[in-house]
Amino acid sequence: MTTLTVETAEFAYGGGEPVLRGVTVTARAGELLAVTGTSGAGKTTLLSAMAGLLAPRTGTVGVDGAPLGDRDRAVARGVVLIPQENGLAAILTAAENIAVAVIATGGTPADARRRTAESLEALGLSGQAGQLIDELSGGQQQRTAIARGLALRAEVLLADEVTSELDAANRQKVLDLLRAEADRGAAVVLATHDPDTAAACDRELHLADGTATWVRNPGSA
Known part of the structure; x- marks a missing residue:
């Protein structure tokens, strides 16, 4: 550990x-x-x-x-950082922000799909998966950033x-x-x-x- x-x-x-x-x-x-x-x-x-x-x-x-x-x-x-200013890409959806991060750190596309779905569901954001970041409230953006952090294991x-x-x-x-x-x-x-x-x-x-x-x-x- x-x-x-x-x-x-x-x-x-x-x-x-x-x-x-x-x-x-x-x-x-x-x-x-x-x-x-x-x-x-x-x-x-x-x-x-x-x-x-x-x-x-x-x-x-x-x-x-x-x-x-x-x-x-x-x-x-x-070492995974969930920054205070969320660090999300505005041109991507909530799900894409998470999937890209998983793949960038060595996950397969299948890993990315599974971890994205699991982390969004855990934060109560399954319904916002396809929304662009600018379409989300401040609290939803913050939860998306947390979901991304969790998905990176x-x-x-x-x-x-x-x-x-x-x-x-x-x-x-x-x-x-x-x-x-x-x-x-x-x-x-x-x-x-x-x-x-x-x-x-x-x-x-x-x-x-x-x-x-x-x-x-x-x-x-």
Whole structure:
């Protein structure tokens, strides 16, 4: 089972001041890890680094003891990011967005059809499969992005504020699906500003003033 570890890492953009300093955290298989903090605290920065999109200025980011590398290497290691801004292609339908991603990561056309149908059904979007992204509401777009993430069968699933536009029923549905991913053996990291969502996770890392502090970390030494 895969673990992703950030060790005494500092993150910054270009030559700017550090966004985060001295961060150490391990995303463990079979668990939900909440990353909390106000807007601008660095939640997206940390998940971007875990996804291979941002290299640490100092420290390390690794998977199972090996350097994570860039985004291509992270994808090859099964690291899936569901971005805050959904990242969907507006010229494709909901189903096409998911199927293309499955095929791009090595799935067969048959895999793509099956996983697309299953993930859309799980999010209550079977009826929107053939709609273009621009024809969907904000909440439906967010659920489509989640469905795409689930269809990729991640080893490490990074979900950035994926419940922000959802009502209570759909938020609980998403949390149940993320829990199912952890039960399958994935390491799930969920960035959120919602206390109830964070409380549903196994551990909580809080970001503030450029540093990371454990709110809940059961099983730590």
